[in-house]
Structures are given as C-alpha cells and as structure tokens.
Amino acid sequence: MTGRAEILSTPSEAAPARPAAAWRRDPLLVGILVVIAAVCLGLVGLQPAPYLVNAIGQLAAFAILAVSLDLVWGYLGILSLGHGLFFAIGGYVCAMHLLAHAFAVTGVAPDFVQFMGWTALPAYWAGLTHAPYALALALGLAAAVAFVFGLASFRSRVNGVYFSIISQALVYVAMLLMFRNDTGLGGNNGMTGFPLLFGYPMGSAAVTTGLALAALGTLAAVLVGTRALVAGPIGRRMLACRDDETRLRTLGYGTTRLKLAIWCLSAMIAALAGVLYVPQVGIINPRVLSPDLSIEIAVWMAIGGIGRLGGAVIGAVAINALKFWLSAALPEAWPFILSGLVLVVVLALPNGLLDLATLRTRPTWLRGGAPR
C-alpha cells in the first residue's frame, strides 16, 4: 500500500512548482467527457448495430463501477475486493423492478415464482413496480450495507489488506446466500426474461439506445461529480488520509466519518452501475457476486491507472472491450491474456496505462547516468 502511494505521489522531476489550480484541471477527464458526448451523438445520429449499442452501454456501466472503486482505492487507500456486492445489490433490485413491472402489466408470473410453486411475489417485493422506489431502494440498500460494514471496520481500525480480505469474504457470503432458492430472489438461476422497460418492449432499438445513453450520461455525471469532490477540500483530506491516516488524526480530524461517508457514496455509485447494467445484459444471477469478478474490478483499475478517475474509465473500457471481443473469438485464452496484461502493466507501467502518456522516448534505465 505504502509503496503504491509513494509511486503515485512522486511527481516527475520536471514539475517542481506548479500552481494548484493547474493540477486540478484535468485534461484526461475533459477528453473522456468529450468522447462520451461524441459517442452519444454517434448513437443517436448513426444508429449503429444493436449489439454494438448494447456493448457500449455495458462498457459505460462497468466504467461507473470502476470509478466507484477508484474513489475509495485511489483516493482513500481502501482496496475493496467486494465491490461486486454493491453492484449486485443495484442489479438485483433493478431485476426485481423489471419482473414486478412485467408481472403487473402482463399478468404472467416470473419463472422462479412458478418454479417455486408460488402464486404471487414475496411480500417484500411490494412497491417495486414503481421505478423511483426501486432506484431509491437500490441506492439505500447499498448505502445501508456499506454503512454497517464500514462502521464495524473503520471504527475498529481494520485497514489495508485485512479490510480487503474481509470485503472479499463479504461478497462470497452474499453469493452463497443468493444461491439459495428459497430467498425469493431467483436462487441459482437468478432472474432473467425481462420483457418490458417502462412499458416498452425490451430489445427494441429505442430501448437499447435509451439504456446506452442513460449509462453514458450517468457515467459523465458521476465523473463530473466525483471530480468536483476529489478536487475540493474533502478530496485533499482523502489524499491525506490515504497517505498518512495517523498524521491526519493527530491534526484534529476524525477519519472514521470521512472514510464512512466516501465508502457509502462509493457503494451507491457501484449500485447505480448495477442498476444500469442488468437491463442491458438481461440477466442477473449469483455469479455477479463471485469473488473473482470483484477482484477483476481492481484489475481494470490497476491496468488503467489508479487515483485519476479517468484511469479507471480507460481500464474498465479497454479490458471489457477486449473481453467482449476475445471471449467470443478465443474464449479459452482470455484468462491467460488478462493475466499477461496484468504482468506487463505491473512490470512496465506501474501506474497503469496512464503511464503511456508520460513515457519518454528511452526508458530511464537506458539513459544511463544523465546528469541532473
């Protein structure tokens, strides 16, 4: 952890005294926002093939998920290996809304209700036909789970690798729970077969494009919002907490509340990503909660670059685009390609792909004894 923080914070030798304002202006982020706007225009104007629109929308949802992890890992030094939990909370609640809505409109009970031999949805599904309530429930539930887990961990000062391991255990426990068929949440088959979105047939060009636009728009809003947060006084306190929590405490700042607030915010953003992801992929099942998916989010970020927000977007989009393409072309090779990429990035680009932007024509170790 410490090693990474030092790598991150060591500025290039060419930048001794920059004004703080310039540091906060973020060309990477502006570039990404321009690309998002261009893609949105392209989706509306060019009307590309539905599978491409759908893939772009899914990539945007993954990018939101990566940004949510960057907020806690990159800026607060808290590596969660269980962020799939919050993503799944959003996804499951969204799936519940879609099924409840379809049941109300068509009168056909969802598969798992018939499979369990029930006639109606369980009582706690009440009200989920209303989209605003479902959204509030998704975000509120994610925040509540994050709050309880965060409070217990941060108050007892569980940090670093211990926190990562416990977060991993949490997502695993959630997966085991969701594999049970009697929870009323679809069991090991999960939930699928969503026929309608707000009354419109799922899979129509308009709905597919609308979902992709919603995901892209949310991504842009999340980026602007998180950027404003991390560039302000709270962001400076987050960086201070990441690099030396004891120092920050002994200057009179209680860090538990700060960590808890950002942790809950991060969980809500991850849940939002899940809400946007499920209608696009058309299914949610307990495999979203498998520990390796949660680790993979960290891998996207490590590849893209940590602590820059934009790096998380680049990592999530690059890796998942590659995955969409290669897992169709060379499915058995994908794990090897991903592992190889991680190795290359860790060895050659310790700050992720963002390092490519600052690469010199000759690496430092070849320049040999250049006078300073």
Add this chain to the structure above:
Amino acid sequence: MSALVVENLTVTFGRFRALDALSLAVDPGEIRAVIGPNGAGKTTLLDVISGITKPVSGRVLIGDGIDLTTRSEAEIAKAGIRRKFQKPSVFPALTIRENLEIGCGTGLSATERPARIAEILAETGLAPREHAQAGALAHGEKQWLEIGMVLASNPRIILLDEPVAGLSDSETERTAALIRSLRRLDRAILVIEHDMAFVEAIADRVTVLHEGRTLFEGSLHGARADSRVIEVFLGR
C-alpha cells in the same frame, strides 16, 4: 499549575515494559527536553500523550483536568496538542500550502486560515515554494513543513520528536531559533532529541529516561554531572 502532567504511566508491549510507572510534569512556558538511550520509552511517551498508544495504567492530564488517555487522537489534537513525528510526516500528494491548510485544523475558520498560512509560510521560509508538492521536498524542508503544520493551529502543547534529525548544522541552528521563538507563557513544549548541543540551546530542563523510568530531572548541566546518567549513557 502544570500544563501537562503524566501520572504513573505504564505501557507494555507483550512482556516488555516500555514505560514503567512514569511520572512527569511540564510547566506552562517551559521547554522540556526528554533524552535517553534508544528504547528508553521517549517516543512511546509521545505516542501515549497524542493518543496513538493506550497505556495499561496511569493518566495524562492537561491544564483543565482532561485525561488524555481516554480520548481519541483527533479529540486530543482538538484540545490544542500537536505533535511532530520522528519520521517527517507530511502529506506527499498535497502542496505545501494544502498541507498547512490541513494543519490549521478544525479550530480555525476558513476566513482566518489564509492569514495564518501566510504567517507560517514566512516563519518557515517556505513561502517561495508554497505550491510545490510535499512529496518532492528535501528532507530538511519536510521537517520544516511538518513543524509548520504543527504550529498552524497555535497549539498550547507542542510535542516534537527529534525535530533536527538529519538536518545540517545551519538548519539545526535555525530550528533551535524557531523553537525558542515559540516559547509563550501559555504554551508547553516537549522535545525528544539526541543532539545535546541542540538540547542545550533550547531546553529549560531535561528529563532523562531509562528503561521507561525517570533517571534524572533538572538542568542539562546537572544531568551531565549525574553519575547514574553517565553510567547509562557511557555503558554499564
């Protein structure tokens, strides 16, 4: 009335007694140096006062009778106690100015901060580099920045853990002058230091610690003449 009273403080790490029923009182307006061989418990004492380590028994009281051993680090800092760490502890990702801003703590309002930061920048001579990233500073500059962060909130008790470690002779002299200038009737300063010339330059009294207990308390001159102190420092 003392500014800081340490009463019967015992700290153990496993079976090792880092502090053994240590008692100590620092007067307001005093600069007290704590010296002693490695492992004497000097840094542990500061860890207890700043709330990082909790003692097995004993109390640490400040002027108004607050027992610090029951408080969190942040509460202790809010009570007006600041500490400089042995290893220069600044926030590397932030600029000098941003570090000082955080150093001002929660007691200063946003309108009071710029003036206070300007004062500190002038006092520490860091003004020309205020937008430099702290991680890129030289060791001496980091030491001074951390001292500046500690001073920014106008603390009434200042704890300094080896403030001149790794500094050049001229830097050490400047630091001594700075610390002497901090002396105020309503402020107590506790310094841990190995550099005896520096201790001589700043301290009113010294406390010699050995194996978690007070071996000697009085003037540095007296400490140098004390047979037990000589034995501990020069080998047994």
